[in-house]
Amino acid sequence: MQLDLNLLTALDALLEEGSVAGAAARLHVTAPAMSRSLGRIRRTTGDQILVRTGRTMTPTPYAIAVRAQVHELLHQVQGVLAPSRELDLETLERTFTLRWHESLVALSGPALLAAVRGQAPGVRLRFIAESSVDTAELRRGEVDLEANANPPSAPDIRGERAGETRLVLVVRRGHPLAGDGTLTAERYAAAEHVTVSRRGNLDNAVDEALARLGLSRRVVASAPTEAAAFAFARDSDLVISLPEATTRSAVTDLGLAALPLPLELPSAPVYLSWHQRYDTDHAHAWLRGLARTALASVAAPAPAPVPGPEPPPSDERESR
Template sequence: MTLMQLDLNLLAALDALLEEGSVAGAAERLHVTAPAMSRSLGRIRRTTGDQILVRTGRTMTPTPYAIAVREQVHELLQQVRGVLAPSRELDLSTLERTFTLRWHDSLVALGGPALLAAVREQAPGVRLRFIAESSVDTPELRRGEIDLEANANRPTAPDLRADQVAETPHVIVVRRGHPLTRVKAVTAARYATAEHITVSRRGKLSNALDDALARLGLTRRVVAAAPTDWAAFEFVRGSDLLVTAPESTTRSAATALGLTLLPLPFELPPAAVYLSWHQRYDTDPAHVWLRDLARTALASRGDPHL
């Protein structure tokens, strides 16, 4: 008999027969009729080549083979049930797992400490690996090498999931005493005539800001691109450059560096924060738990949207 011809229902029937020691008892245990259980016993006998249970007076006695395999059959049935009907209960106190998170650097600074604190409190055996974003698109999320991604991009691949967990308006970041801090009001024209630095892990010198300015008939001069917010802030605090960045991910760092935040003088869609993962983790209890904590950590520190 090939593996494909095996009926796993016979394993459950054999376990019940060996536990109950009778066809009637096994039938009641599995909620089937006695004739149906009798037919299952016949199939088990044909499959194993052993009688399994033999009549001795008014009772049934297991054969030596049945006695020898009784514990093995029970353990095997439990293993099969664990594979085909896994428990969704999660014991955080005993969970040991390492999650790899690829988050934008500003989001690590914004929500990482709160996430780690919650994880350590609830599941001390869990470790988090925050890794830097790449300058090119990489397939680690789809390959399962990245558990959870967080940035401003909603993935388009059908096998990737994404939740928008927060959004925040953009602000202008300048040094103290910058010429824009001394004017009565920052206008779009004054903003455009200043010298700019962009934040782009790919080194892009233009973004949605340029499209918004173009609709106003304005252009700006971008003199440099920095890979992270912190790097851009270092350029800004020693010059008259300005950088435009999401407020929630910028305020604490800018304040620590003694920088000034100014309102953006024209309409620009708010910056969104997306959590992304591969569909293989949709029903993974530990991953669901981590996603919930990550949503809370990012939304509570920023401008909540969802």
């Protein structure tokens, strides 16, 4: 039997998208053409692959079992057939879509854009905002490169840890916590807090760390972006806890203050993620390298340790 490699591409798209229409859109073919490909795959494998359940389609047990193998086979085929010619950056014309956390765009985007323009003037970058829900844009090829605090969870998404930064406390200048006295976990917990969450979460790892100390805090609001949270803190006694790297411009431009967080918390990571289809794409690999360098600036030194309580005065008799 002669094997048509186009069927492998179609099968991979069908298993990833879970629908004929979605697979057709991903491969830029018509829905009837993709439906015909599904029919050929069914005849070749002797399995239905996708079966309709109400308004959706569900993969069969066979399809679920071979999904990872299909991914890997297609990846190997693409690697074998990928052109080995060197990349000509001066003539490269391509638009890359990057879905980065807004603070990473502000912090590392200028350096990345400058590097791209200096090496490949025909390349354009589209920075788009993060969604409030998980999406499959990386898998569908609608996003080329993603950068945020989350490691990839899907087996076909590649990822690497590009940097890290520690959490700090951000308050207005003149805030009671920024004045005299030791900044303790108790004083920190007693303040009123604002979280930053595109999903509106009112708790995070800070609450877990406080709970381990037998403490809790009062979160009065969540903000969808750092910019909104900074505006809240600038005109009030509200407190924000954020990665140090994302607070630099606010401390300088908005007159805020960044203080060491009086809690033991691990560093906040920064992950760079992409779909495995781009592993052997020379232009994509070039962009990843530039992004990796730009995001390295996110890594910041840990804030100075929080001073402990002042030791009690020595007994006068002991000092003699």
